[in-house]
Structure formats: structure tokens, C-alpha cells
Amino acid sequence: MGNLSKDDVLHVAKLSKLTLTPKEITKFQVQLSKVVDYIGNLSEVDTSNCQPTSQTTGLENVFRPDEVKISNLTHDDYFVIYKILNKEK
Amino acid sequence: MIDLPLTIKETQEGLMNKKFSAVELVDSYLARINKYNKDLNIFLTVTEEEAYKKAKWADKILSNYPLLGVTVAHKDLFLTKGVRTTAGSKVLESYVPTYSATIVDRLEKAGAIMIGKTNCDAWAHGSSGENSDFGATKNPWNKNYVAGGSSSGSAAALSANMALISTGTDTCGSIRVPANFNYLVSLKPTYGVISRYGVIAMASSLDCVGPLGHSVDDVKQIFDVIKGKDGFDSTVIEKTNGEKPNSKLKIGIAKEFFGEGLDKAINVFKKLGIEIKEVNMPTTKYAISVYYIIQPAEVSSNLARFDGIRYGSTRQNFGDEAKRRIMLGSYVLSSGYYDAYYLKAMKVRTKIKEEVDDVFSQVDALIAPVSPTPPFKIGEKTKDPLKMYLTDIFAATANLTGIPSLALPFGFTKDNLPLGFQLMGPRFSEETLFSLGKMFEKETGYKPKIANI
Numbered sequence: 175m176g177n178l179s180k181d182d183v184l185h186v187a188k189l190s191k192l193t194l195t196p197k198e199i200t201k202f203q204v205q206l207s208k209v210v211d212y213i214g215n216l217s218e219v220d221t222s223n224c225q226p227t228s229q230t231t232g233l234e235n236v237f238r239p240d241e242v243k244i245s246n247l248t249h250d251d252y253f254v255i256y257k258i259l260n261k262e263k
Numbered sequence: 264m265i266d267l268p269l270t271i272k273e274t275q276e277g278l279m280n281k282k283f284s285a286v287e288l289v290d291s292y293l294a295r296i297n298k299y300n301k302d303l304n305i306f307l308t309v310t311e312e313e314a315y316k317k318a319k320w321a322d323k324i325l326s327n328y329p330l331l332g333v334t335v336a337h338k339d340l341f342l343t344k345g346v347r348t349t350a351g352s353k354v355l356e357s358y359v360p361t362y363s364a365t366i367v368d369r370l371e372k373a374g375a376i377m378i379g380k381t382n383c384d385a386w387a388h389g390s391s392g393e394n395s396d397f398g399a400t401k402n403p404w405n406k407n408y409v410a411g412g413s414s415s416g417s418a419a420a421l422s423a424n425m426a427l428i429s430t431g432t433d434t435c436g437s438i439r440v441p442a443n444f445n446y447l448v449s450l451k452p453t454y455g456v457i458s459r460y461g462v463i464a465m466a467s468s469l470d471c472v473g474p475l476g477h478s479v480d481d482v483k484q485i486f487d488v489i490k491g492k493d494g495f496d497s498t499v500i501e502k503t504n505g506e507k508p509n510s511k512l513k514i515g516i517a518k519e520f521f522g523e524g525l526d527k528a529i530n531v532f533k534k535l536g537i538e539i540k541e542v543n544m545p546t547t548k549y550a551i552s553v554y555y556i557i558q559p560a561e562v563s564s565n566l567a568r569f570d571g572i573r574y575g576s577t578r579q580n581f582g583d584e585a586k587r588r589i590m591l592g593s594y595v596l597s598s599g600y601y602d603a604y605y606l607k608a609m610k611v612r613t614k615i616k617e618e619v620d621d622v623f624s625q626v627d628a629l630i631a632p633v634s635p636t637p638p639f640k641i642g643e644k645t646k647d648p649l650k651m652y653l654t655d656i657f658a659a660t661a662n663l664t665g666i667p668s669l670a671l672p673f674g675f676t677k678d679n680l681p682l683g684f685q686l687m688g689p690r691f692s693e694e695t696l697f698s699l700g701k702m703f704e705k706e707t708g709y710k711p712k713i714a715n716i
Contacts, residue, residue: 178594183590185597186593186594186597189593189597190586190589190592191570191578192586192589193578202586205587205649208649209555210591210594213595213604216549216553216611218549221614224610224611224613225610226606226612227612228468229665230455230468230665230690231500236497236498
């Protein structure tokens, strides 16, 4: 782990929808390798009994009441709804 | 009955400071009228009902506008209806939002006056402010130094005295570091207590919105205005642990969190009679690695929406740091690497969270440096992204575990650059952190300071 090849950089750039110049490829190859090398230190941690954490709130399935709001407003026998288009200043 | 003021100024200051309410004023005047008017024959008609009506109105106005006339600078990551919002990136150079973030609305409704949008690292990616596509923010305390990031302009605006309060976001120290580099008080709240509706997302499982100000009281007052459900961010929880009695508070120190000047702050708390307890947090030294996997992964997803079709200009306009993080995120999520990096990081995150929860079963707060160094020189770390990332080594734990942290200013380096520390607490313990912060301010005779520019 740790060293990204030029092809690795081009591969992740493609996955990221980024187009890189040859200069950028060289630069990012060095910089990303260094970071990937550093974060690889997680392999030292024993996580055999750990479940992954993706959030810290503990909230699950947050819903609001599914209420139908009926517009009572009418104007010349038409329903009145909120304006959705605004004239720009 | 209250002591009635004898001047308009005294009356209005008393009302503003909540020394008395308008209803109490009317109570007192009417009491005197009822007691002595029969004898002195002064009033022909007493408009008691009307007076109470108006007094209640005045009290309501005052409580509805707790930040009346307070100037606020918003980090340019908060959407402001009709006002350009760039996230510090050229991609959004000409983006004008059609609505405002919840907290922008709430501050507006509380009577605060928006004075402008502040510079920040592009997409909030940075610890120094130098990743802004619009150039680095300079530190008003010394222009050769960084202001800290990513909420660089929000902090510098206050230390340069260009606004009274400001807003920031903290995904890994982005409120606390710049506040600290500018001699300010700031809060990174519990994950989920403040809505992020209308905030340009960086890493959604870590992003927090918080206030910066010149005192714990101010920061608490802003926090009270902006927190709570808005119906637009389903991660918002309304919960508080309340305030713990001062006499029983315990503060933990861990050797994993130690730095210059921290012992002096610890001594202040000792003097206040607070018990200091040593705790062990061996896994937290991996927090920054966990952070630099989870955060880029979430960044790569959140920045995918900037495709040049729906918002802003094309992906070619991303700066180097955004490109690095998007690619790093794609890398740790990509086939063959997902288990070794992303899944592993989520598991270590669990371990850190358990360690932190355990520590908070022993102590009420944890004292730590905000950043491993005082403000550093502009350009000092820009060539080496990893070195820059390590600036947030003490910040990461609070974000990964969702706990609140109050950063306080304390002293200066011999070069007159601001120093400080942070107090982390268990989730929803903001009130306890505020009371510890206020005790600290009182004991040290804290006074707000602005930079000489």
C-alpha cells in the first residue's frame, strides 16, 4: 500500500470526472502517494470486533407526518397556489 | 417592585440587559399610582389595560430580536438569498442562491445585520485559508501569517473588527483553528444540533455549523438563536444535557492531546477547584487518518453535483486541493481499496467513539490544544498537503465522534500571535462547556482583544 502509479492517478481521475494535465499527474502522484501512505497506518489498529460507524446521531428513519394540506383559497373558482416563479429584479 | 429608572437611557439599557421587563416597569408605576394618587390627585384617568398591552408588545419585540443591531459576517459557504455565494471556489464564482440557509434566516430574524460574506478555503478544504481560489486571508494579528481555516475570513473579520460576530463550519477544526489563530471564542457544536440546510456540503457525516465571537456569552447567545429543528435537515436533534453543578465538574487530560501553554490553562481550572484527571485515549492518534479517508470519500460524493450543468462552471475550475480530495475519495472508495481504507476507517471510527464515550463516563470535559502550533507563516505548508492536513490532528476526534468543543483564547506567543485551547464534552453538553468557559473567563479576567492593524 502507499504508492500510486501514474495509471492509478489516471484511473481515479477518470472515476472523479477530472481531466489532468501531465504536470498535474506527476504532482498529484507524489502528493497522493504520501497521504495514502500515511493513512495506511490504520492497518495497525485491531478492528476485528468493530462495527463500522457512518453517523453519530443514532437517528434512524426520520419522518415528518405525511399530511395533505388542502388549499381552501379560491379565486374566481380556481385554486390559489403559491407562486413558484419570481420576476427577477 | 423594581427600582424605577430615572432616565430614558437607564430604562432602555435595563430593558436590553433584562434587568427588568416592560411589564415590570408598568407594574411598578401603577403600584405607585394606585397607592398615592388618591391623596395627591395627579391622574384623572389611568390607562392600565393599554399600558400592559404596550408593555407586553415591547417585551415581545425585545425577546424576538435577541441580536438586534448585531453585525454578522457569514462564511461564504452559507447560501444567502440574492447574494453571491462562492464557497471560496471559482466554480461558483457567479452563483447567486435563490434561498438562504436556515441559520442565515434565523440570525436575520433575530435582528442581526449581515455585513458580508467571508473568504474561506475553497469548499472549506483547508486549515489555513490558503486554499481559497480568491487568495489567502491574512491574519490581522500579523499579515505574514495565516488566519487559520477553513473559516479564515469569518475569524479575521472579527479580529480586524469588521463585524461583531460571524458564522463558520467545522468539519475538522475549521471553526476552532481560525478562531484560535485570531484570539476568539468559538463553538463546534454537537453534530446535529444546528441545521445545515442551505450550507454547501463538504463531508456530511462530519459537517457542523457554529458561531464565532469575542466572548463565551456571545457565542452562547448566537448558539441559542441558530440551534434546533427547521424541518429541512433530518439530522437535527433537539436535546441538551443541561448544566452540571460547578462543584462536581471534572476535566480530563490525555497525553495524546498535549501542547504549548496547555498546562497554564489546566492550572486555572485547578485554581477553580475543578478536579483534573488523567485519561487514556490511545486510538485518537489515528483520528486524523480516519478523517482523511472518510472526509475525502464524502467530498467526492458531495462535489459530484458540480458538473457544470446544474450549478456553476465545469469541473476544470476546481482548485488543486478540491481535485486532490475528490481523487483521494474516489481512491478509498474504489474497487479493491474500499475494505482496506473506507471500511477500515469506519471501523476505527467506532473504536475512537467508544474510547471517547468511555472517557466521558469518567470526566465532564476534556482539555486539549486546538492546533499543534500557533499561527504559521503564509506559504509554510502549502507545498506539502500532508503537513497541512496534520494541522487538524487535535480537531479530528470531536468531528468523528460528533461531540461539541468550545475553543477559548488564552495568551499570546512571544511574537504576539494568539494562543488558546479547546474543551470537548460529551454529546449535547454545550451548556456545561459554556459554564466552564465562563468560569475560565472570569478567573483569568478575560477581555476581548482585536488586532492592531
